[in-house]
Amino acid sequence: MITAVVVDDHPVVVAGVRAWCALADPPITVLDSGPTVATAWVGPGAGADVVVLDLQLDLSGPAYGDLKRLVDAGRRVVVSTMRDDQETALTCLDIGAFSYLTKAESESHLVAAIHAAAANRPYTPPALAGALGADTNPHRPRLSEQEINVLREWFHCESKKGVADALNIKVSTVNTYLTRVRAKYAGVGRDAPTKAALVARALQDGLVRIDEL
Amino acid sequence: MGSAERELLRTGIRYSLGVRMVVVLVSTLAPLILESAPVPAAMVVAAAGVNAWSAWYAYRFARRGRWLVPADVAVLGAVCLSQVWTVPAREPPAGVTWIIGVAGITVIAYAWQLSLAGHAAATVIVMAAYLTGAAIADPHGWLEVAPVQLWLVIEAALSRALYLLVRHGARSADAAVARGERARRDAAVAEARRDDEREYLAALHDTASATLLMVASGVPCGHWLAEQAARDLEVVNGRYRTASGDVDLVAHLREVARSIPLTVRWDAPDPVIVPAVEAATLAHGVREALTNVVRHAGVGEAVISLCRNEDTVTVEVADQGAGFDPLHVKGHRYGVTRSIVERMARAGGRAEVISRPGHGTRVRLVRTLIAPDAGGADVETISTNVFQALRWSVLAMNLIILYGLDLPRLLSSKENYRPLWAQLVTLGTLTGVSLVVAGYLWRRRPLGVVRWPLVAAVFAASILGTVSVPGGLRLGFAHWSEGDAAWTIVLVLLDSRFAVLVGLLAAQYLMIFALSGAAAIALADVVNATVIVLGYQVSVGIVAAALRPVAVTAAASAHQQEMLRTARAVADLVHRDRAARCAELAGTTAPLLAGLAGGTADPGEPAVRRACAVEAARLRRLFATDPDDPLSHELRACVELAERNGIAVQFAERGVKPDVPDAVRRALTGPALAALATAASTARLTVIGSPEAVTVSVVADAPVEFVAPFSSPEVDMSTRVDGDRVWIKATWRPA
Numbered sequence: 029m030i031t032a033v034v035v036d037d038h039p040v041v042v043a044g045v046r047a048w049c050a051l052a053d054p055p056i057t058v059l060d061s062g063p064t065v066a067t068a069w070v071g072p073g074a075g076a077d078v079v080v081l082d083l084q085l086d087l088s089g090p091a092y093g094d095l096k097r098l099v100d101a102g103r104r105v106v107v108s109t110m111r112d113d114q115e116t117a118l119t120c121l122d123i124g125a126f127s128y129l130t131k132a133e134s135e136s137h138l139v140a141a142i143h144a145a146a147a148n149r150p151y152t153p154p155a156l157a158g159a160l161g162a163d164t165n166p167h168r169p170r171l172s173e174q175e176i177n178v179l180r181e182w183f184h185c186e187s188k189k190g191v192a193d194a195l196n197i198k199v200s201t202v203n204t205y206l207t208r209v210r211a212k213y214a215g216v217g218r219d220a221p222t223k224a225a226l227v228a229r230a231l232q233d234g235l236v237r238i239d240e241l
Numbered sequence: 242m243g244s245a246e247r248e249l250l251r252t253g254i255r256y257s258l259g260v261r262m263v264v265v266l267v268s269t270l271a272p273l274i275l276e277s278a279p280v281p282a283a284m285v286v287a288a289a290g291v292n293a294w295s296a297w298y299a300y301r302f303a304r305r306g307r308w309l310v311p312a313d314v315a316v317l318g319a320v321c322l323s324q325v326w327t328v329p330a331r332e333p334p335a336g337v338t339w340i341i342g343v344a345g346i347t348v349i350a351y352a353w354q355l356s357l358a359g360h361a362a363a364t365v366i367v368m369a370a371y372l373t374g375a376a377i378a379d380p381h382g383w384l385e386v387a388p389v390q391l392w393l394v395i396e397a398a399l400s401r402a403l404y405l406l407v408r409h410g411a412r413s414a415d416a417a418v419a420r421g422e423r424a425r426r427d428a429a430v431a432e433a434r435r436d437d438e439r440e441y442l443a444a445l446h447d448t449a450s451a452t453l454l455m456v457a458s459g460v461p462c463g464h465w466l467a468e469q470a471a472r473d474l475e476v477v478n479g480r481y482r483t484a485s486g487d488v489d490l491v492a493h494l495r496e497v498a499r500s501i502p503l504t505v506r507w508d509a510p511d512p513v514i515v516p517a518v519e520a521a522t523l524a525h526g527v528r529e530a531l532t533n534v535v536r537h538a539g540v541g542e543a544v545i546s547l548c549r550n551e552d553t554v555t556v557e558v559a560d561q562g563a564g565f566d567p568l569h570v571k572g573h574r575y576g577v578t579r580s581i582v583e584r585m586a587r588a589g590g591r592a593e594v595i596s597r598p599g600h601g602t603r604v605r606l607v608r609t610l611i612a613p614d615a616g617g618a619d620v621e622t623i624s625t626n627v628f629q630a631l632r633w634s635v636l637a638m639n640l641i642i643l644y645g646l647d648l649p650r651l652l653s654s655k656e657n658y659r660p661l662w663a664q665l666v667t668l669g670t671l672t673g674v675s676l677v678v679a680g681y682l683w684r685r686r687p688l689g690v691v692r693w694p695l696v697a698a699v700f701a702a703s704i705l706g707t708v709s710v711p712g713g714l715r716l717g718f719a720h721w722s723e724g725d726a727a728w729t730i731v732l733v734l735l736d737s738r739f740a741v742l743v744g745l746l747a748a749q750y751l752m753i754f755a756l757s758g759a760a761a762i763a764l765a766d767v768v769n770a771t772v773i774v775l776g777y778q779v780s781v782g783i784v785a786a787a788l789r790p791v792a793v794t795a796a797a798s799a800h801q802q803e804m805l806r807t808a809r810a811v812a813d814l815v816h817r818d819r820a821a822r823c824a825e826l827a828g829t830t831a832p833l834l835a836g837l838a839g840g841t842a843d844p845g846e847p848a849v850r851r852a853c854a855v856e857a858a859r860l861r862r863l864f865a866t867d868p869d870d871p872l873s874h875e876l877r878a879c880v881e882l883a884e885r886n887g888i889a890v891q892f893a894e895r896g897v898k899p900d901v902p903d904a905v906r907r908a909l910t911g912p913a914l915a916a917l918a919t920a921a922s923t924a925r926l927t928v929i930g931s932p933e934a935v936t937v938s939v940v941a942d943a944p945v946e947f948v949a950p951f952s953s954p955e956v957d958m959s960t961r962v963d964g965d966r967v968w969i970k971a972t973w974r975p976a
Contacts, residue, residue: 112893114895114896130893132891133891154893154927155893158893158895158927158929159895161895161929162895162896162897162929162930162931164896164897164931180929180936183893183895183927183929184925184927184929184936184938184940184968184970185925185938185940185968186891186925186940187940187963189963190940190961190963190968193961193963194959194961
């Protein structure tokens, strides 16, 4: 059984996440929820497989510090935020979040992201794909042209079938490309146990070879 | 030629003619009263003749011009040649005669009247005639004093130099004013263009945009639609403001009130004539105010009162309706505040909305009809520049006189002075004072109170220079400082009031005369010598005093021309802007409105309504102006409109966009605009920018036939349909 803890100060959001998780297949048990990150450290939430973290808990800016501490403790974090911008997405990824999604895409992508995180697999929703596809940081991993195309088309149309049609590839190939990109990103920047686990899983799944990283 | 230069030359001619007339009169009166000429009748005839002629010359010169100059030179030459009858003989020869006074002021004044060549030729002819006349009158003595008389040529040259320097000052003032004008004009033109654009957008918002949105939202349309669409079409085609001419405001406003379903009572005089531009502005405000009465006041009656003062016209629209709290009107929207208050402010007027819940509403529009004053800064620029030039030239003249004329006089009489060092101290003091003034001039600082110690120093030097000349030689050739020390006073007091300058000059001369006692020369000669020098000095003072009025006139005329040029530039550019804006809507919005106006487009048909939605969105996109990121801003405007219609829109941007040219931007946002305007329930709008490409993508449940037909040579479009969803990507790759 997959368990999760929801750190969010907005009761409506928490209620929504609980509802989606209850309907998920396989189901996800929300062990606890609360407005501060303490919920993920003590009480029932401390043992959850996945932490759903709202990045904006107060007026002091994005909670990168909380994210970092959770990641360093080996927790698998899915960031869910109102901050729909490139820099936030890339920063969360570099710190070691398993996934980053905007609140607008939670309904369609949060469950999938939690499932993937529980299995040490990455999940790349469109908002994050757009950020990766438009990343011009000199230290970014080297991506193939087709990988970039997949990221961008996924960002634009939010439909894997649409991406597959547009690029003349299979939907499974779209998923493979997205995972490979994430594995490549996990291999650069800050070291984090979650990133290592993600890379290990990708190698194990045969989605990426060690010389590609 | 700039206005300062033109005005300076005009004034220069006038003053030079006037000063000459006065100095000639004074020069001729002294010998007539004080002594008798060899042939008194000839003296009287010559004096009367030369005065009459100089008056006639002054009167005619400005009107008939330069053909008088040869005659003037001939008259003067004749007078010079008449010395044998008109100038009393002296033993030893005096050198200064009334005729040299007349000739001197004439060649000095010529600097302002003649070209350089003409001035030189006239000076040489007059000088030659004078020397010839002197030689005839006194064949033995004339050569002795000729060198002193040749100084006349130097004076002419100095006058010319002063003229050139001051003219140069006026020219650089004109250049400075023109630079200021260019900057102001550019700003005014830019402001006018922005204004016109805002005016256009506001007009579009109130007309075409409102009509299209209404049709799109399915409001049942009556017979008014065709009329309204026809009026809207006029606005779209750029005819939204009358051009020029005067109109009767009352009639204009009655016309406006007729189209509003209200009983309007009038409190207005007959007729109130105002420029059409003002009438249009006021009519617009009144229409808006009356519309608000219909919409919000809940009464069927309004009162319009008009009041015209000398320079303002006030229109008030009052009702006894519901009223509202002006402080709690939502900003941000076009409404009473933005439409009336802002538009009036833009047009240079004022609007007040006075209202209280339950106590009716009064909208007062006030328009000022006179133009603001000419810029005072230009007056300063012109007078400072020209004045600076004048002071430099007086400084140079003073030093030339001190060292070109006075030093030789001093040296040739050096054994006469008691003691000689006193004379050298006098010369040194005058030089020192001049250099102090030069220092202030160089740093472009006013003399301020420093002038008074300087004047005192000149007076002291002047006294020293007088008492060290032995009694019998005073006021004579050896007494060089007698008249010329006053040049330093002119230099120091040039920016004082004219009366102060003349008063202190007179004091200086009287003091010297009092100190001198027994003179070396006859009284008449003293008068002659004084008139020659003092006349010149006073003329310089007059030039200085006249500069400010010259600057004021010049600045006013520059301002007038500036207004004309600005108006022309505004008209040109605004016309071009309007044409460009019309072209932008000519392809789609205009035909649709024409269809609605002509009845060929049925507002009940879904396709027509969707087309109206798209065109309304296109207009909404025009209203979105943000210089920083216009692409994003335009898209957000479309998103806002769609969300207001209940469409769920996801909008996300990634990457960094390069600058996108206007036409490309319109092409990039075109499909998004149409998709958002015609979507049934949801839309996803995304933008990815990079230096190599900008992509705007939209996925929506919209009819493909509205979304697809956008094309542009610079932008690649790709369209995919999947069930009821259409996905369009527009990509631009900068060359």
